Amino acid sequence: MGDVRQDAQGLPLAKPLDEAAIQAFSSKVRGQLLRPEDDGYDEARTVFYGGFDRRPELIVRVKDDTDISRVIALARESGLELAVKSGGHSVAGHSTTEGGIVLDLSEMKNLELDVEGRTAWAQTGLTAGEYTAATAAHGLATGFGDTGSVGIGGITLGGGVGYLVRKHGLTVDDLLAAEVVTADGELLRVDAESHPDLFWAIRGGGGNFGVATRFQFRLHEVDEIVGGMLILPATPEVIASFVTEAEAAPEELSTIANVMTAPPMPFLPAEVHGQLVIMAMLVYAGEEVEAGQRAVAPFRALAEPIVDMLKPMSYPEIYPPEDDDFHPTAVARTMFIDTIDSDVSQTILERLRASDAPMRVAQIRVLGGTMARVPAEATAFAHRSSRIMMNVAAFYESMEERAAREAWVNHFAAALRQGEGGAYVGFLGEEGENRVREAYPKSTWDRLAEIKRRYDPSNLFRLNQNIPPAIEQ
Ligand SMILES: Cc1cc2nc3c(=O)[nH]c(=O)nc-3n(C[C@H](O)[C@H](O)[C@H](O)COP(=O)(O)OP(=O)(O)OC[C@H]3O[C@@H](n4cnc5c(N)ncnc54)[C@H](O)[C@@H]3O)c2cc1C
DSSP, rough: OOOBBBBBBSOOOOOOOOOOHHHHHHHTTTTEEOOTTTTTTHHOOOOOSOOOOOOOOOEOOOOHHHHHHHHHHHHHHOOOOEEEEESSOOTTTTTTSSEEEEOTTTOOOOOOTTTTEEEEEEETBBBBBHHHHHHTTTTOOOOOOTTSBHHHHHHHHHOOTTTTHHHOGGGGGGGGEEEEOTTTEEEEEEEESSSSSHHHHTTSSGGSSSSEEEEEEEEEEOOOOEEEEEEEOOOOOHHHHHHHHHHHHHHTTEEEEEEOOOOOOOOOOOGGSSSEEOOOOOOOOSSSSSHHHHHHHHHHHTTSSSOOOOEEEEEGGGGGGTTTTTTEEEEEEHHHSSSOOHHHHHHHHHHHHHHSSSSEEEEEEETHHHHHSOOGGGGSSSTTTTTTEEEEEEEEESHHHHHHHHHHEEEEEEHOOTTTOOOOOOGGGGGOHHHHHHSSSSHHHHHHHHHHHHHHHTOOSSSSSOOOOOOOO
């Protein structure tokens, strides 16, 4: 028997498209088609994370909703696996496919701002950084995550936890409406009145329900912020006190603290390179600079800062320029926990010291505020009362090394687990169905599976953190 090519789920691949099918398809779409023999194919198949060296049969850089419907029809009729790519940052490599079709949204970047009405319609090929730069020109913002190159497609559908989470909630809390092309190729406008079930599901249920072509977001006045990077020595007391201060801080302040080995960056003194430090990002998004200075002062006072770059700045400066050629390989685990006291901090430091990965990190995001006031059943993101999101990660360079790094993150995550645990779908890797289920309480999962059955009964959108359609009773 010859080799049977398999897709990412280990299923045998459908037959490749024949020339006539590709020609017929290409005559119907406006967007560019890229096949393995084409110039630009390698660049087009590259995703943010290294380690996903997959060769799609066809990449389509769609231009409009009709293109999207046509790509969906091609996937449906051919049986080929369909990957949907917005910003390409899937931690699980879901925006590329071996032998399937990539629906690449990166050329759909239209943004319509209603400055007076404080809303924006944004096509899903935009990145968080591009959207933020455009809205900041009017002193306005919608909250996304900590990285500008992340696509608004993936982050929004997962929930969206970032620098405005305590002040303005998750990204989905600012989602007013969306346009979605479903598995049957139909373009639906979804909001609180129209297809409310689907509107509920896409606010945390990921890419399971269709291709989101546009989102309508609420905009907030976010102009000058006080924030930036603060690097502190990593001791159990400083870590625990950092968390206490972050919980006690005004809601205008959101923090992301990375306990990690200090990289050899020029702004860090040579003697701390490779040492464990707290590399924290702070954003105070309130009206008064003085109030922001007061809010960040307790963090500066936790220990003699190694680096203190906290300052008044324009909001988009929080997304510094990125290197397009940076494609890290990493394994990570995500969870929610309730407490980080000095015992837990001690565990964090011990586990980090026990690894020899050149780059390893425990990331602490204190939640609460506006995000926590939304009822758990209001959106498919249900972890509203979770107090802290915790992510642990190790970078690796070779596949041999990967297994050891994976064992380390698993042990680390187990050591930190408190109660139910849970998971943020946006940070899940390829970790199996049980972990996808951990992203949703049972009632949320059941409701999502039922909505999936109605909108995607054949599970066409399966290359994602998959919620299989409920079986009809
Ligand atoms: C460096 C880095 C930093 C991150 N920081 C944060 C953070 O601070 N906060 C946070 O909440 N998350 C964060 N994430 C997680 C991130 O939100 C998810 O990985 C997200 O899925 C990436 O979106 P994307 O559009 O770039 O990815 P893609 O790989 O393009 O998409 C990921 C998946 O989302 C679905 N999808 C994407 N676009 C669409 C669409 N238009 N229609 C239907 N389905 C779609 C598909 O299933 C796809 O496989 C980070 C990820 C990385 C790599």
